[in-house]
Amino acid sequence: MIMLKQFTGALSQKEKSLKELYSLIVEHGPVSKSDLIKYTGMRQTTCSRLIDELLGIGLIVESGYGESSGGRKPVMYEIKDDANYVIGIDISRTYTKVLLMNLAFVVLEEARLTMNETTTPAFTVDFISSSVHNMLNKFGLTQDDILGAGLGTIGPLDRENGIILNPINFPSKGWENFPINSLLSEKLRLNTLLDYGANTALLAEYQQEPFKKHKNVVHVLKGIGTRTSMIMDGRLIRGTDKLGMLGQGHMVVDLYGRKCICGNNGCVHAYSSISAIKEDIISGLEQGAPSIIRDWKSDPKEMDFDDICRAANERDSLVTRVVKNAAYYAGVGLANLANVLFPDVIILSGPTYTNMDLFYDVVSETAAARCRNMYPNQEIIFTRGLLGENASAIGAGRMVLDHYLTDHTTRVDYV
Ligand SMILES: [Zn+2]
Structure with a gap:
């Protein structure tokens, strides 16, 4: 058989x-x-x-x-949806997600770990392996029922050898040159495949009804960093390994602008990253601007991303001004990207877009207006992703099924 x-x-x-x-x-x-x-x-x-x-x-x-x-x-x-099952995993700088899915990519069970200074690689791998163990037990499944585990994570990666190379800004130590694939496949006793989380998120979103009819789709995943992935002519385009992902975050939008962490001046990241937004709010507070943040935090340095979102959603004047400015720079960068690739659809996902309507609105309006100036007769659709926080993990599961299928338009060959 x-x-x-x-x-x-x-x-x-x-x-x-x-x-x-x-x-x-x-x-x-x-x-x-x-x-x-x-x-x-x-x-x-x-x-x-x-x-x-x-x-x-x-x-x-x-x-x-x-x-x-x-x-x-x-x-x-x-x-037959339940002929087999897949495990989808997403390790990002903010959380780790583990999903058990059937072959229709319906999520049957999920586990989530918030990343902080204690979530070392060993801790995270233990969390994943105990989560998978509990899921199999709950559904009466064995390793034989599971087609494999897919992992989408932060780059740069050595995909061929299954290694996370040297990601920046991970909240815990020890992620440099971490052989994640061999450890996971040994612990889970499953074939494990690795790719960038931005790629797997796009694989998952691209299966959704509004997107799959388009040939050219760009996906921007904005959390602590900005990760970009794209499907061109129905195929996932993959960045060069060991250099990290194709990025939009370090696109220069101001020649003589702010110094960026990458060493250049005037990158989108220097204006619109979560830490840049936070710094701009703190400097506004120091200059005496009124803000609801003063009521919440005696030390503004303790302000976190959730506080910023809450203040933006409550239309706090200082936070609104800072977020609009950050979103404007991100929107200009996005228009530059759109003018190079001219996709049918640009999907905006990740905490910054998902949790802050103001940021999403200003970015998409800025980018759309600039694209219309260039190409008045061709509309690019700007939209949010449909799968939220689960997108990368769902797509990681999809990558496992694709691994066993005949080559066709929406897939690439995974090692
Ligand atoms: Zn930069």
């Missing part, structure tokens, strides 16, 4: 055909036999035999009838 986990490595001709058919059902399901014949060019008898085989081993199911094109209504096929 052929199981999904065997859809990799050297395959017989028949296994290749089963894998191709299954991949097409993942992509197009529910789908009729005549459409599958059209996509594959298989003979009808061959296609029928392979469909029966996939039904027999429980990888696909019949899912009712489709629209008739004259004759009888065709039987539709789709994948």
Whole structure:
């Protein structure tokens, strides 16, 4: 019997055909036999035999009838959601997420760890492994039921060897040259795949109905840093390893502007990062500006991201002014990016966009207005992501399923 986990490595001709058919059902399901014949060019008898085989081993199911094109209504096929499960993991600078999902990427169980100075790599790996252990127990599953674990995280990464290289601004120590893949696969006893969290988040968002009809989608994930990923002509574009991700945060928007942590002057990051926003608020307070923050914090240095969001949402005058200014610089950077790539859609995600309406509004309006000046007849859609904080972990699970599928438009080959 052929199981999904065997859809990799050297395959017989028949296994290749089963894998191709299954991949097409993942992509197009529910789908009729005549459409599958059209996509594959298989003979009808061959296609029928392979469909029966996939039904027999429980990888696909019949899912009712489709629209008739004259004759009888065709039987539709789709994948069996619970034929296997996947684990999706997201390690970021603010939290670690662990999800158990079925093959439709419905989240069955989740665990979350807030990152701080105590969440060292060893602590985090223990958290992930005990979370997975509890999830399997709760659902009566074993390692055999799990296709694998996908991890989306902060770069720069050595994806080939599964290593987190030297990420900046992690709240705890020890993440340099950390061989995360080998440790996780040993602890979880699962095949583990690694990619940038920004890439996996885009993989997940791109499966959502409003986005998947577009060929060119850019995703900006803004938390402590700014991470950018893109699908061009239906394919995920990957940054160069060991240099980190394609970034928008260090795009220069003011030639003689503020000094940035990267060494250059006038980067988007120097104006619109969470720490830049915080510093600007503190300097406003020091200059005597009235603000609700004074009532909340005797020492403004203790102000955290949640305080800033709350004050912005309450339209505090100082915080509103600072956030608008930060968002303006981020919007100009985003317009520069849009003018190079001209995507159909730009998805804005991450805590800064999700938790601060003012920031999101000013960035998207600034960028959209500048794009309209350049290209009055072509609208770029600016929108928020649909999956929120779970996007990277869901996409990390998606990466695992993709690993077992035949190459098709929205995927890349993972090592
Ligand atoms: Zn910079």
